[in-house]
Amino acid sequence: MKVVANSSRSTVQLIQVELAKAYLFRTLSCKDSGSHSIYCLANVYLAVLYYTTGQFQTAIYHCTLVMRSQYHSQCSSHVVQGERLPSIGQQVDNILGLAVLYKYIRVVVFNEEQEMHRVSVFTTELFAHYMHIRFQLMTNCYHQLLQTSLAGACHQYLKFLCNSHALFVTDVMLFRLAHNTKYLSNDPIPKADRGESMSQTNCKLDTSKLVELLQQSAVEHVRICHELELRYFGSFVTPDLEALCAYKYGQYERCLQLSIRDVRSLIINKYNCLCISIVPELTQLMDGDLTSLIGLAALVNSSRVQVVIMHPLSLSLYLISQCQIKLRRSVTSLYRTLDHFQLARFHAQMLRFLSDDLDLARESVLGHWIRCAVFDQVILKFVEQKILRYMSEIHTA
DSSP states (O other): OHHHHTOOSOHHHHHHHHHHHHHHHHHHHOOSTTTGGGHHHHHHHHHHHHHHTTOHHHHHHHHHHHHTOSOHHHHTTOEEEGGGSOOOOHHHHHHHHHHHHHHHHHHHTTOOGGGOSOOSEEEHHHHHHHHHHHHHHHTTOTTTSOHHHHHHHHHHHHHHHHHOSSOOHHHHHHHHHHHSGGGGGGSOOOOOOTTOOGGGOSSSOOOHHHHHHHHHHHHHHHHHHHHHHHHHHTTOOOOOOHHHHHHHTTOHHHHHHHHHHHHHHHHHTTTOSOOEEEOHHHHTTSOHHHHHHHHHHHHHTTTTOSSEEEOHHHHHHHHHHHHHHHTTOOHHHHHHHHHHHHHHHHHHHHHHTTOSOHHHHTTSHHHHHHHHHHHHHHHHHHHHHHHHHHHHHHHHO
């Protein structure tokens, strides 16, 4: 929590947030003698982290777990550290600032330093009550909650506050803020995660977001590598995977523009580019059709080659055609794409005719290019048939 408290919204720092969630879930899964004592604290920190990533329903769920917990007596020794909280609103930041000012006055004016060592902290269960009310109001549920329900939540909050054996000054100020609920809506709301649904709010770790962020981070590093290659090696660079990543995440318009740019660059440079070795990690960015073709090619040639190889031009044309179909582009634009397919097929055939014996050239650079041409023919034929079928459907409709 200390690592992510002051982090921004960069990809690497979002990965740190997801890893913090994983660590807290691992903590909750422990079954040792001290596991009950940190149950409430771990769930509160999870609620805060899910809130910062826009997963509001999951944040509410973890607050509810704390409110219904039977381990309150064992968790009393643990408190929520204010300095380890990422920003969850200006109101909470103001309360922590007032607590520091309160400590300063008590120490300087009244010389009570020994009694003022813990002021920027919150009681775990009380903090969960506050967040539960706050998160529900900030997820546009206010019009759905009857005044009696809201009053009941505040009454339960007050009851727990009165039954607490020890309170911090921050607890009192936080309750006062929650009691005047109209002040809770002043803070900006983080962008909600559109992928979240009520069915996903469970006590299991969803690693899909972490995988997505790791892939995004890899693409960002590849982009930096491309910039260095362009600076030092000119046009002889490795293929750009940014378009492939955009296609993976459904950004078809962006993927289309990037792929068109790549095709133009390859044609201008006379296809002077390295072939792509399709390693298993790269197939995670591809759709089902392309992954299936790669798998079939790997099965057919398993005794000869260890990896499937393709030219960046074929990959870019594949992405262009797929995006045009998904975006329902005109037949004219698809005809232009087919013209580029003719150029790509001619380029692949020229490479294939360079040798009559693939086995003799298998270990050479020439063999690398020939294997690339073989798979390119498969890709180009597959996509060409897909475009023609799509055009036929348009004419029929």
